[in-house]
Amino acid sequence: xxxxxxxxxxxxxxxxxxxxxxxxxxxxxxxxxxxxxxxxxxxxxxxxxxxxxxxxxxxxxxxxxxxxxxxxxxxxxxxxxxxxxxxxxxxxxxxxxxxxxxxxxxxxxxxxxxxxxxxxxxxxxxxxxxxxxxxxxxxxxxxxxxxxxxxxxxxxxxxxxxxxxxxx
Numbered sequence: 001x002x003x004x005x006x007x008x009x010x011x012x013x014x015x016x017x018x019x020x021x022x023x024x025x026x027x028x029x030x031x032x033x034x035x036x037x038x039x040x041x042x043x044x045x046x047x048x049x050x051x052x053x054x055x056x057x058x059x060x061x062x063x064x065x066x067x068x069x070x071x072x073x074x075x076x077x078x079x080x081x082x083x084x085x086x087x088x089x090x091x092x093x094x095x096x097x098x099x100x101x102x103x104x105x106x107x108x109x110x111x112x113x114x115x116x117x118x119x120x121x122x123x124x125x126x127x128x129x130x131x132x133x134x135x136x137x138x139x140x141x142x143x144x145x146x147x148x149x150x151x152x153x154x155x156x157x158x159x160x161x162x163x164x165x166x167x168x
Contacts, residue, residue, distance in 0.1 A: 008140040041129040049081040077116035085147040096150040120156035128164045
């Protein structure tokens with residue numbers, strides 16, 4: 001039996017179109033071409049990651065997010081960019097595991113986590129580059145927050161938010 005890993009994006013894709021999900025994720029008979037919006041989102045995420053993690057200057061075209069990133073960077077704690085989390089489910093118990101663990105049940109990636117072990121607080125941020133804040137969907141954040149508690153048992157509070165960088 002094949003171990004199926006689910007994520008928020010895979011469930012959303014299945015909800016959108018089960019046939020598309022089958023061809024992209026199960027059969028893998030097609031590959032979705034990268035649209036201009038997808039390319040922009042990946043490029044912006046990388047620029048934000050390198051700015052926060054490495055202190056690399058933002059490209060001129062992304063300077064409009066500098067103030068937002070500076071506010072996030074000023075939060076006390078360890079900055080974890082594109083943090084990968086896996087969750088196992090065995091004998092009715094959920095537990096943290098590596099993102100690539102062959103027995104994983106779920107996995108997700110946090111765009112930015114600021115972990116403060118002294119205060120027991122994590123700030124969890126998901127960048128949104130193409131969606132209007134009017135249609136905010138916090139389900140993905142809730143899943144990432146739950147995984148955060150498994151991966152960081154010393155954490156007592158997760159403050160999570162969607163950062164709509166284009167919609168202002």
